[in-house]
Amino acid sequence: MADFDVIVLGSGPGGYVTAIRSSQLGFKTAIIEKESLGGVCLNWGCIPTKALLKSAQVFEYLKHAEDYGLKADNVEKDFDGVIKRSRNVAGDMNKGVKFLMKKNKIDVLKGFGTLKSGKKVSVKAEDGTETEYAADHIIIATGARSRELPSLKQDGKKIIGYREAMSLEKQPEKMIVVGSGAIGIEFAYFYNSMGTEVTVVEFLPNIVPVEDEEISKQLERSLKKAGIKIMTASEVTEVNTSGDGVKATVKTSKGEQVLEADIVLSAVGIKSNIENIGLEDLGIKTDKDKILVDDFYQTNIPGYYAIGDITPGQALAHVASAEGILCIEKIADMHVEPLDYGNIPACTYCIPEVASVGLTEKQAEEKGFDIKVGKFPFSASGKAKAAGTPDGFVKVIFDAKYGEWLGCHMIGTGVTDMIAEAVVARKLETTGHEVLKAVHPHPTMSEAVMEAVAAAYDEVIHI
Incomplete structure (x- = not known):
């Protein structure tokens, strides 16, 4: 038994x-x-x-x-x-x-x-x-x-993973973050905010590569403004840990360059x-x-x-x-x-936050949908302005024929707590007009969702 x-x-x-x-x-x-x-x-x-x-x-x-x-x-x-x-x-x-x-x-x-x-x-x-x-x-x-890359073997001291990044005894003066998915970007934001000089190296052309391209570009602008250096379409080919710190050879479209830091954080997946x-x-x-x-x-x-x-x-x-x-x-x-x-939300918790569900604009086009796209910037949101967090926007994608909500992409403060609206609405097979006619509270960050839908249907009021 x-x-x-x-x-x-x-x-x-x-x-x-x-x-x-x-x-x-x-x-x-x-x-x-x-x-x-x-x-x-x-x-x-x-x-x-x-x-x-x-x-x-x-x-x-x-x-x-x-x-x-x-x-x-x-x-x-x-x-x-x-x-x-x-x-x-x-x-x-x-x-x-x-x-x-x-x-x-x-x-x-x-x-x-x-x-x-x-x-x-x-x-x-x-x-x-x-x-x-x-x-x-x-x-x-x-x-x-x-996950470990052959060119980036973790030693737990100079080349570390997320685990060591959470409990370092001493704050590094300079850090290289390899990989710009959620883990890499969150640590890059944290250490930069604390005063570490941070460089992010991403192999693909855009940071947070699974996100909508417009979201990626906005996040890159925000992080650069905060002082983070970002290298896209770049690859760390070699790391030398023999000296006091770390020397990382980075291959870019313009040739090779060597970056020096105290620590390399490998955030290249799992x-x-x-x-x-x-x-x-x-x-x-x-x-x-x-x-x-x-x-x-x-x-x-x-x-x-x-x-x-x-x-x-x-x-x-x-x-x-x-x-x-x-x-x-x-x-x-x-x-x-x-x-x-296809209806799983994804979140990245740097500032500004990133949250998304469903298809990106590019994916919707590749699947052959005739689409309606609406965007609403938080700079036009009374709540965001009052809170001092006007960066970012909400972007919605609808199927023009049936009104199906194909995707929702957000960047801004607190958006990881807002994305569930789109997840539930998509689960219930809501159309754009239903979202538009559902009264959202004012002033809130969440009404930006309604405003973005209004923009998709040429009914936007506040921009």
Whole structure:
């Protein structure tokens, strides 16, 4: 007889959410974790980075107090204090997950889990002892880690990943950030705000390359204005760490140049944690560093499932959580529909923030849609002007024929809290006219969405 109905391997935002939903559905559930409950997201990712970014934002406000008719003299930063606050926030969240495990009567098995045949998992504890557990359903949620490039091997000291970037003992004077996705840009913004001289090197022609081109260009302007150097269509080909700092050779369209810094942060994506967990022994199929699954996360071997960063969908915390809930609800024989990966919001939490969902303008055109595009700048928003945050805009894309909301792209202060309107509206198959006629509160940043839709339909009032 099985020890558990469900065993979840990994306790990140995919794993622990799945375990809680499993317990709610009446399954006897266990979760295996080798390190800290909450995984990268709670301990070294989404949450502690937001704490760092908030400190940077408050520091920026204090430095510009006079813009608000206030005086704040001799404003100083305490880098250690900022890092400490971030770690404390992560610690509190970790305690929160521990409480949720206890509340939902989930067994937490500490150690490294290895999948075995016959729906079993072996858990090796820190002291070396191994215990085997059986379950009717095993859900793999082992997440991912910072990816290493051959030319950029991380040593944890001079060439670092996101994890070390969150807990440096000393603030670097100069930093090179390689990669301009959400992780790279957020750290570039944080360290620049703290006073570090930051250069971002991006291989592709635009920063935040998955975003709409207009958003990318606006963000580049804003970051350059803040003092960040940006090199696009550039590649770090070699890094020399033999001296006091780091010398990075960067290949650009104009030839090679050598950049000097104290530290290089490699933010070139992630690598799935799928090695040494028993996939090969079981014959679980993988492709391009991902475990292959069906619409409800069943692998090719019955009784074994996979969710989150180790599967082909977007590597985002909210995607992992949604996949885990769907997976366990399908196991419980509930009526569920496959996740719509075309309606997943993406957020970058620098200042200005970036948030988007759906197709970019270029993608909509490539798919052959006849489109209506509307934009509304925050410089025309009363709330944004009053708040002193007039940078950025909201851009909406509609199908001209049926009014389907194809995409929404935002850049500005607080837009990561605004994008959900577009996600829900698209889920409900809302048309442009319905958004336009839904009364938005004034004065708010959110009414910029309505105004952008009005612009798409030639009904805009305030520009």
